[in-house]
Amino acid sequence: MIRLVGILVGLGFTFVVLLTFGVGAYTAATEPAAETAEHAFHLTPKEDVHFSFEGPVGRWDVAQLQRGYKVYKEVCSACHSLKQVAFRNLADLGYSEAQVKAEAAAWRVPGIDPNTGEATTRPGLPTDAFPSPYPNSVAAAAANNNAIPPDLSLMTKARHEGSHYVYSLLTGYQEPSAELAERFPDSLPGPGLHHNPYFANLNLAMAPPLTSEGQVTFDDGTVATVDQMAQDVAAFLTWTAEPKLVKRKQTGWPVLGFLLFATLLAWFAKKSVWANAKRRED
Amino acid sequence: MSFPWAKNYEPVNPVMKFMDEKLPLPRLVYNAVGAGYPVPRNLSYWWNFGVLAGFCLVLQIVTGVVLAMHYAANSGIAFNSVEHIMRDVNWGWMLRYMHANGASFFFLVIYIHIFRGFFYSSYKAPREMIWLLGVVIFLLTMATAFMGYVLPWGQMSFWGAKVITGLFSAIPLVGEPIQIWLLGGFAPDNAALNRFFSLHFMLPFVILGVVILHIWALHIPGSSNPTGVEVKQESDTLPFHPYYTAKDGFGLGVFLIIYFAFVFFFPNMLGHPDNYIEANPLSTPAHIVPEWYFYPFYAILRAFTFDFIIEAKLWGVLAMFSSILVWFFLPWLDKSPVRSGHYRPLFRKFFWFGLIPCMAVLFYCGGAPAAEPYVMISQIATAYYFLHFLVILPIISSIERPEPLPFSITEAVLGSDDSAVIEPAAKAAE
Numbered sequence: 001m002i003r004l005v006g007i008l009v010g011l012g013f014t015f016v017v018l019l020t021f022g023v024g025a026y027t028a029a030t031e032p033a034a035e036t037a038e039h040a041f042h043l044t045p046k047e048d049v050h051f052s053f054e055g056p057v058g059r060w061d062v063a064q065l066q067r068g069y070k071v072y073k074e075v076c077s078a079c080h081s082l083k084q085v086a087f088r089n090l091a092d093l094g095y096s097e098a099q100v101k102a103e104a105a106a107w108r109v110p111g112i113d114p115n116t117g118e119a120t121t122r123p124g125l126p127t128d129a130f131p132s133p134y135p136n137s138v139a140a141a142a143a144n145n146n147a148i149p150p151d152l153s154l155m156t157k158a159r160h161e162g163s164h165y166v167y168s169l170l171t172g173y174q175e176p177s178a179e180l181a182e183r184f185p186d187s188l189p190g191p192g193l194h195h196n197p198y199f200a201n202l203n204l205a206m207a208p209p210l211t212s213e214g215q216v217t218f219d220d221g222t223v224a225t226v227d228q229m230a231q232d233v234a235a236f237l238t239w240t241a242e243p244k245l246v247k248r249k250q251t252g253w254p255v256l257g258f259l260l261f262a263t264l265l266a267w268f269a270k271k272s273v274w275a276n277a278k279r280r281e282d
Numbered sequence: 283m284s285f286p287w288a289k290n291y292e293p294v295n296p297v298m299k300f301m302d303e304k305l306p307l308p309r310l311v312y313n314a315v316g317a318g319y320p321v322p323r324n325l326s327y328w329w330n331f332g333v334l335a336g337f338c339l340v341l342q343i344v345t346g347v348v349l350a351m352h353y354a355a356n357s358g359i360a361f362n363s364v365e366h367i368m369r370d371v372n373w374g375w376m377l378r379y380m381h382a383n384g385a386s387f388f389f390l391v392i393y394i395h396i397f398r399g400f401f402y403s404s405y406k407a408p409r410e411m412i413w414l415l416g417v418v419i420f421l422l423t424m425a426t427a428f429m430g431y432v433l434p435w436g437q438m439s440f441w442g443a444k445v446i447t448g449l450f451s452a453i454p455l456v457g458e459p460i461q462i463w464l465l466g467g468f469a470p471d472n473a474a475l476n477r478f479f480s481l482h483f484m485l486p487f488v489i490l491g492v493v494i495l496h497i498w499a500l501h502i503p504g505s506s507n508p509t510g511v512e513v514k515q516e517s518d519t520l521p522f523h524p525y526y527t528a529k530d531g532f533g534l535g536v537f538l539i540i541y542f543a544f545v546f547f548f549p550n551m552l553g554h555p556d557n558y559i560e561a562n563p564l565s566t567p568a569h570i571v572p573e574w575y576f577y578p579f580y581a582i583l584r585a586f587t588f589d590f591i592i593e594a595k596l597w598g599v600l601a602m603f604s605s606i607l608v609w610f611f612l613p614w615l616d617k618s619p620v621r622s623g624h625y626r627p628l629f630r631k632f633f634w635f636g637l638i639p640c641m642a643v644l645f646y647c648g649g650a651p652a653a654e655p656y657v658m659i660s661q662i663a664t665a666y667y668f669l670h671f672l673v674i675l676p677i678i679s680s681i682e683r684p685e686p687l688p689f690s691i692t693e694a695v696l697g698s699d700d701s702a703v704i705e706p707a708a709k710a711a712e
Contacts, residue, residue, distance in 0.1 A: 002614045003676040010672025013601055014665045020588035020597075021661035028654045056547055084365045150559075154365070157550065158558035200568065241558075244368070244375040251376070252546025259542060263535030266528070273528040277323060277520055 037187035041180055043172070043197040045164035051235055053245055054163075057253075060239065060246050062094045067218050068236025069093060071229045074216050075209050076152060079144065081132035084153035085240045088126040092243055100126050107131060145192045147205035156234070156241040163238045165198065170230035172198040173208040285504065287516040289317045314501065320519035321526055322507035324695050328402075329505070330533035331395040336493060337534060338388035343486050345381040346430075349374075353433065355479035357472040360435035361560040379549040385427050386552045387541050389575035392420060396609075401633055402510060403621040408503040410613040415496040417609045419489055424576070426485040429478040431573055432470070436557030441570045443470040443478070449583070452596040469563060509694045510621030511687055517699070518691035569651050577648025578641055579605060581660040582667065584652055601664065608671045615671065618679035620687065628682040632674055640666045 052061040069090070072082070087104035095103065104124035109131045111122035124131070132151075134140035140148045156162030176188050176195040180202075189195045193203040210226045218224050238245065291312040293299045302309055312318045352371050354363040367374035396416070399405060405413035428446060432439045447464050451457040466473025504513055513519055520526070544551065552574055556567050572580050582605050586597035608615075623630045640663045647660035693699035 002611060003617070006608075006611060006615050006672040007676060009604070010668045013604065013668040014673075016590050016597055017585055017601070017661050017665045017668075019590055020586050020594065021658055021665070023588040024654070024658055024661065028658065033654060084362070084369065089369075154558045158555050160555055162555070242368075242375075248375065248379075248546055248549070252542065255542050255546060256539060259535060259539045263532065263539060266532040266535045270528040270532045273524045277525065 037180065037184035038201055040183070041177075041187075041197055041202055042200065043168070045161040045168040045198060046171075047161075047164060049164065049167055049231055051163055051231075051238065053235070053238060056249060058246065058249060060092075061235065063220055063222075064232050064235045065093045065239050066095075067216075067220065067222060067228075068232035068234070068239075070218065071210075071216050071233040072152075072236055075229075076233065077130070078133060079140075079149040079206075080152045081149075082130035082153050082240055083132065083151050084129070085243075086127060086129050087124055089243060092239070097126075104128060110135070145205055149206070152237055152240065154241045156238045158241075162241065163234050166234040166237055167230045168198040169196060170208075170210050170233070171227060172196050176202075284313065284318065284501070285320045285513065285516070285519065287519075288313070288320050289521060291316075291318055314497065315527070316523045317521040319501065319522040320513070320516075321505050321522050322513055322518060322691050323520045323525075324507050324509060324691050325505065325526070325529075326508050327529075327533060328394070328398040328508075330530055331391050331398060333530045334391045334533065334537050335388065335395055337537075338384060338391055339486065339489060339493065342381065342384050342388060343490070345377050345384060346483070346486065348377055349381055350483060353479075355433070355476050357435060357475050357561070360433065360475060364434045376545070379545045382553060383541065383544050383549060385430065386573070386575065387537075387544075388423070389427070391537070392423065393575075396420065397638075400637065401623040402506060402508060403616060403618070403623070404506045405613045406616065406621050407613065409500075409506060411499040411502075412496060413613060414610060415492055415499055417606070419492050419496060420609075421606065422485055422489045422492065426482060426489065427573065427575065429482040429485075431557075432475065432478045433482060434557060435475060435561045437559045437561055437565070437567050438554050438557040438570070440470055440561035440563065441567055442572055443474060445570055446572075447474075449595075449599045449602075452593060452599045454592075454596070470561075506621065507691060508622060508624065509688055509691060510625065511689075511691055511694070514690050515692065571649055574645070574649060577646075578644035579648070581644040581648035582664045584648075584657065585661045585664040587657060601668075605667060608668070612671070612675075616675045616679045618682060618684065620684040625685045625687055626678075626682060627685060628678045629675075632670065632678065636666060636674070637670050640670065 052059055052064065072080075087100055087107070090100050090103060091097070104126050107124040107128075107130070108121040109124045109128045111120055112118070113120045132140070134143065137148055156166055159165040173194060173196050181188055187202055189203040193205060194207055195202060196204055210229050213223070213225050215226075216224050216229055222228060242248075291302070291306075291309040293302045293308065298308055301307065309318075349367065352363065352367045352374060354360055364378070367378050369375075371377075399413065399416070428442070432443045443465075447461050447470070450464060451461045453460060462468060464474075465471075466477060504519075507513075554571065554573075571577075579602050583598040583602040586594045586601060588594055590597065618626060618629065620626055623633055643659060643663040644667065647656045647663065650656040688694040690699045
């Protein structure tokens with residue numbers, strides 16, 4: 001009885017799903033889905049740069065992180081916050097305690113006037129997070145043609161191939177191709193938008209932020225080409241997204257080494273325990 | 283209960299003697315997972331996954347309890363509290379990666395455990411209750427994992443919660459009120475996050491309770507084995523300890539190596555980047571997908587796209603829930619007296635060339651965008667899924683001619699069994 005009911009229910013579901021398959025197949029055959037501009041022109045991040053922190057034994061390039069920090073401070077921070085990162089975290093980039101204090105004090109963070117209680121700004125302390133340049137999201141939207149600049153703390157983890165994505169986006173601004181203009185005129189950048197094939201919907205509100213060589217002066221004498229600045233800030237944002245990335249990989253090796261050893265011992269223990277259980281002779 | 287030849291617990295140490303008299307807890311452990319539990323001597327490595335699933339449950343509870351000490355279940359600060367764990371809590375990043383990847387590996391182990399059950403028909407008499415409790419554990423684990431994924435309050439958390447609770451709105455008449463009641467509002471917000479956290483903390487202990495029942499029920503008939511032939515005599519079994527503790531120890535080592543390779547070197551590979559963006563009710567992600575372990579059922583849900591008598595959405599919901607509910611009826615759908623797939627030629631073909639590719643396709647399509655050709659492919663796979671369990675299994679169990687079984691486990695392992703020649707009763711009389 002239960003099997004009869006089962007067979008009927010099974011045939012019922014099969015009938016309905018095959019019916020919906022038939023309808024779907026008919027629709028797909030008669031009205032094939034039009035290709036979208038994103039599908040045709042969106043590019044996955046460039047793979048031709050290598051970062052020092054990649055691979056199983058990757059390490060931070062501290063000089064690169066310092067350069068990237070300078071790019072963030074002088075270019076990105078005009079619009080983007082870094083709210084998950086505190087000034088004290090800069091110690092990871094090789095700055096001394098005094099340097100961290102001085103660096104923090106150079107930023108203005110929101111504060112309260114101790115005499116009047118009114119909102120004001122004060123110099124940053126090492127415990128403060130990197131502030132947003134805007135008092136609130138309404139102000140951010142108003143200043144940027146309604147596109148709120150996202151917080152950058154986790155950007156490289158919030159995109160596929162994040163480090164390469166940031167680098168590709170910063171170096172990927174270009175004029176829309178003639179083919180795009182011909183096939184998808186609606187996907188050309190509208191007023192206040194900029195074409196970039198590495199951005200999910202091809203057009204973004206952010207104007208190209210890195211435009212000329214020497215836009216930032218690096219303290220270590222590295223030539224600040226656009227490509228160099230993009231790489232360095234991508235590395236810096238990888239650090240802000242996961243400050244424990246290198247520690248994680250460094251912890252992994254001893255753990256795996258211990259486990260390999262323990263598993264080897266477990267294998268021999270198993271062999272010796274089972275040696276006196278007679279197996280088939282073959 | 284146990285086999286008559288099971289070893290008896292005999293404490294030597296006076297402390298253990300005292301303990302055994304007042305509260306025989308060591309005896310319980312001895313009989314459950316010690317030398318007092320006789321196990322078929324021919325178990326393959328596919329039988330390691332029950333112990334591994336138990337290990338994963340404990341791992342999730344331990345890491346989860348510590349994470350809960352630092353996590354804040356409030357929609358205003360939940361996302362930041364997770365980042366606080368990742369950045370400022372001592373070894374917090376490792377705990378969180380262990381917990382997140384632990385969920386994935388828990389499901390991997392459970393799926394292997396379930397499919398081992400399918401192949402060796404572990405659900406058949408006398409083990410129906412073990413199987414039913416196992417399906418209950420699987421459903422509870424799915425609910426727990428879903429609510430856990432909501433807690434970081436990222437974009438996928440929020441939109442996943444919205445889609446899954448939205449399934450209830452497909453129920454005619456009472457659907458919408460049920461969805462609002464479940465969420466505590468019209469959309470996922472603080473009320474939903476708080477109750478999901480509460481349930482996510484509580485359910486693992488319910489799972490632990492059902493796991494104890496699962497193991498209790500297992501100890502009534504004893505473990506199944508790759509031949510599917512029941513234990514007949516002492517030579518068919520070995521004591522769980524040291525034989526299977528040693529074997530499980532090695533299996534656990536291999537499991538931990540793979541698991542920690544992911545934790546330390548690919549911790550975000552099984553997750554979705556969108557969940558590192560804070561939940562934003564005003565911005566819908568391009569592709570809303572659940573975690574990978576829900577893909578097959580998500581594919582079945584999305585396979586129904588045509589309103590036939592009732593809404594397509596309701597068909598999808600019915601099919602998705604039915605796809606797991608059919609497992610409850612397996613012991614009565616598959617009436618073949620032979621358990622092991624090794625001796626069932628027709629069943630074996632449908633398992634390897636039907637069910638396994640079907641599940642692989644459903645896994646793939648569940649993670650793919652809801653567009654052609656993926657929808658059409660998952661529709662074919664969904665049709666096969668229901669045919670396999672509800673039509674093919676009952677039919678092959680009546681028409682199939684199984685291959686000859688070994689007389690006993692001893693014969694299967696050693697090539698011969700003395701009691702296969704002499705009647706066991708006659709042998710005992712000697």
